[in-house]
Amino acid sequence: MYYIFDGTYAGYICCVFEAFSRKEIDARPTRLDLIQTTLFFESRSIETHPERFQRVFQAMEKKIGHAGMKLFYQNFLADEEKAWLNGFQLLIKLFQSETLDLKNYGDPQILQFHQTIKKVNRERHRMKAFVRFMKDANELYTAIIEPDFNVLPLIIDFFRNRYADQPWLIYDIRRQYGYHYNLKEMQEVFSTAEMLTDESQSLQVSLDLKEEEYQILWKKYFKSTNIEQRKNLKLHIRHVPQRYWKYLTEKT
Amino acid sequence: MFDFGDKLQILADAAKYDVSCSSSGGKRKNIGGIGDSSSSGICHTYTEDGRCVSLLKILMTNYCIFDCAFCVSRKSNDVQRAAFSVKEVVELTMNFYRRNYIEGLFLSSGIFKSADYTMERLMLVVKKLRTEEKFHGYIHLKAIPGASEALLKEAGLYVDRMSVNLEIPTEEGLKLVAPEKDHQSVREPLQTIKTEIMALKEEKKTIKKVPLFVPAGQSTQMVIGATGESDLDIMGTANEFYKTYNLKRVYYSGYIPINPKDSLLPQVGTAPPLQRENRLYQTDWLLRFYGFSLHEILNTKHQNLELDMDPKLAWAIRNPQFFPIDINTASYQWIIRIPGVGRQSANKIVQARNFGKLREDQVKKMGIAFNRAKYFMSCADSVFGLGFLYPEQVKKALVKQPLIGEASNSSRLISEVDSYQLTLF
Structure with missing residues (x-):
């Protein structure tokens, strides 16, 4: 039954x-x-x-x-x-x-x-680590996640405490919902789905002027802090499984 | 002239040989600003060498008045030099943090002008982050040997962790490659900070609110394989520093030859001793979390760790008289001594056996490495007497002998084992 x-x-x-x-x-x-x-x-x-x-x-x-x-x-x-x-x-x-x-x-x-x-x-722990915010022209920090399990409810308090002085949105694209924080309260959101799935073009246009610069700096940092002589891709992939790469600034 | 991105590359590249990237042990809460520190720490990503990236790890500058042979930033090295301004470091940290790239900042520096001048610049960065940006994320700061006590103590009010690197495990080794340095100059700042931490702890008993002071404690780092120390030398030094200065961590960093013109050190192109480094970490863990004492694992008769098996297994094979251990009756302290059983599984076993004697098939599923553990433990249904064979046979069954012609896959590891055996015979 x-x-x-x-x-x-x-x-x-x-x-x-x-x-x-x-x-x-x-x-x-x-x-x-x-x-x-x-x-x-x-x-x-x-x-x-x-x-x-x-x-x-x-x-x-x-x-x-x-x-x-x-x-x-x-x-x-x-x-x-x-x-x-x-x-x-x-x-x-x-x-x-x-x-x-x-x-x-x-x-x-x-x-x-x-x-x-x-x-x-x-x-849950991974999502605390792998969320990557992009700042848009309206000062909103946006992140898209696609977790294996429905862990968003388990991480929002963490992000609310940590990023209390900036508005943010974390959106689970697999389950089509997210949470928006507006400096005062948190709200569950569903309606932004189309905006975000639309090949992120609408996002690109409205990015903060400095956003791309910081993404490039982060990528440069990520590369420079690696020690070539110790290269160990197997270990790298075990820690950062490939399915998460498309949402990680340093891996795109 | 180079741009900001180049500068970041130079100063991140020069900082990366400091292996610590831990962001754990922080207690900071977000009070009217941004950031907090997660007590377990978070690795936001991992580099291609498999190391955790938790903090923005950079040098303030790689200009340095010293000429230490093992260091990439030594005075006589022909490398590009750069320096950040205080404002640049603060802005970069804040912008990376706001995008959830990092847990915080790990700031170190080459020594320019003097120890105090350098320490003051580092202090300005952390002070600005805490007071102007209201940043409550994690900060790990290098204490500069020779800097004044007042500066160290002031910095201690803003940071979560401080560290000073021993670099070379023995005084003699250090003298050889860095004549301008000694262990005493490392001990001094460690002692200053430790004394202050203890004093505030004492004060806390009578005064309700004392300021946070280096809440995540102190750590140090040793370079492994640059000079000729034995594993006993290394762990002996680590053990002493853990005890004397209440260190939270000692890091072991397999030496990577970077300076081409130095005959004192391994040649450029020599593979870093990663397997040895791993065994040292395992030993470190056994000492801190598994109740082992140093002399059980390393002593004057047994000065180096086996590369072909982990130190717990090696200890078990040397001490067959303790095995097999009955997991249904033994205490937790003994269960964690079984090779292949970790602390988490040991906990599960101890909890679960309250509900009935545990059989092999139940224990198997609790996350232990059964193929290793089976020789050293007995369960409710274990066939009596099969527990512990002759140590030599167990060793043969568990330690994979490298075959000739199989070397392609793991040549680094095997050649390391070979060279180790050569020194033995």
Whole structure:
């Protein structure tokens, strides 16, 4: 039985609620666009009810506290059905049993859960590093990212604290949404998609006059700080996988 | 005449032999300005040699009154010279930082005019960054040996980390290649900063708010393979400096011959001893994080590290009496001594065994290097007695013997091993 939710964490949590109320604990949470065909499978659309996920949230907090809740959220952001299913089944177990200790690394499901979280956190750390802002004529610092997992929600606080005195926009081009900070508050944005995907031409035109100069300086610095005699491209690529290159100023 | 870009190239090129690029250990928060320091540090990119780029690492100038044989900026070298102005460094740092290229600045300098004159210029940069630009990102500053205590202490109020390089691991070696320098001149600034850090720590017990002073601590660097030190000499010096000056890090930098006319040092074109450098770092880690003491790994009978295996494995093979270690009963301190088991996996093992005895197939998945570890540990289902074979057999199974004709791929590594063996026999 597929449980089709709206892609939000609240919707995902509502799947747990639904599974218990309908006694369908073998359900598989998924998003509509990920399903190939519903012809041969039973499926159910899950509505996102604020009261329902609040109830599940409170129950989770009682059992595993804030630290444990954070883990389930990070697992959810892996943004893939396999991780969703594993987290979902662990939540079912959590509420069925007296205790579920997430430190039981000998349990394959719990180990997989932690391995997924580790991957998500590695991607989060990478995105803190690999974001490259371009300053445009309106003083807005813009960056495009394409992370493997949906880590944007995990990094925006970091950028808000660090770049508090400059307006910025970080846009996840794969998931078509971003966050804009205007020196006062942060806002989720969706509408700029066309502007950014349009071969960046509209961006080029409105760049800050000094932007290109600093990009060139950064490239020069990147080259000069390398020690030719120690060249080790294998190590280089392990640290900076090729799929990120197109958004890294120094690699373009 | 050259433009700003050329200048950046010259002064980045001259600074790159300082291997430290760490931005960790910072505690700075963004208070009404820009930037903070992430306590774990961030590598924003990696150069083609695989080294982390975290900080904008440049020299204020590569003009220098000294003539140290190992240094690319030595007085007698015919290289292009350049100098940044204070304003230029500040602007470059801010503009790189605002684009998220870097975590902050690593500023060093050749010595021009005098130690104090040089230190003062460095100080002006960091002061301007902190007070005028309200920059709270990471700053690593070189302390210039011979600079006045007052200048060092003032700079300490603005920076996160300070370092002074030992350069050559032994006093005798240093005298040989840099007659104008000695270890004492490195010890002095390290001592000044350490004393001040301790004093403020003491003050903090009674006064609520004391200023941040070099919060990420001090570090130093040694050049490896320029002069003839043994690994015991090197690690002995490192160990002593860690203890005496509470250093956060000692860096080991495989010597890259750069000065063609020097007969004292390895010739230009000689490959840097990267494998040896790696073994020294592994030893450094074993000493700081794995509870090993120096004499267990290096001593007068065993003065150099094996190049063909890591120091933990080498220690285990020399000490079969401790193995196999039962991962279901041994303490964490012993589990991390198993070759192939790191601190993270050891933690997982210790947590997970509370829920039942662990079997091989469970431990395998916890991120250990099982093929190495299997000889040194026993699990709930290990066949009794299979744990530890004769040390020589384990060594044979684990250490890949370089074959003749296989050299094309990893010729550098193998020739290094060969030359090492030659000195042995």
